[in-house]
Amino acid sequence: MSLKKAYLLVILVLVIDQISKIYIKTNFKLDEEIYVFDWFRIHFIENSGMAWGAEIPGAFGKLLLTVFRIVAVGGIGYWLYDAVKKQSxxxxxxxxxxxLAGAVGNIIDSVFYGKMFNDSYGQVATMFSDDPYGKWFHGKVVDMFYFPIWEGNLPSWLPIWGGNHFTFFNAIFNVADVAISTGVGILIVFNKKAFSK
Incomplete structure (x- = not known):
């Protein structure tokens, strides 16, 4: 694959990711949900930290995470360039x-969204608001895809979780997350073909 085609794929994923996030942010209140099917919902949340909502504590935690992501994207970008040049x-x-596309998509949220939008608590956010909810490099990542495929109480005979309420699959994610997961999945499933050279 040529570098041009690789960059076109990155741009396509980024455009879809950002259009979906901006649409959700400007049409949904925080925690608003619509049912597409019982097992698929659009549910708007914002993630201020890492995967699964984890956060780095402290005043500089979010800034540190965003800077780390930018450095990591530089490394991934070089990896893509190198892989194409070596005809991998x-x-x-x-x-x-x-x-790369997924990582950049979530970085855009982290770097710009705090200054681009006002708050989504109890209201639909306005783009380019005079009252932004955050600062540069302190934005929250917009997530919206929710697939609670099964929900109910686990059998009481199960150790540790028995009798507890359980939802499978309870993660809420976005297009960028799908891109990252798909890329990692390709590397795992097609490992021998991916690294054949």
């Missing part, structure tokens, strides 16, 4: 391009 497998190039 298309499996590797596509996987790295998807990971």
């Amino acid at each position: 497998s298309n499996f590797l190039v596509v996987a790295v391009a998807l990971i």
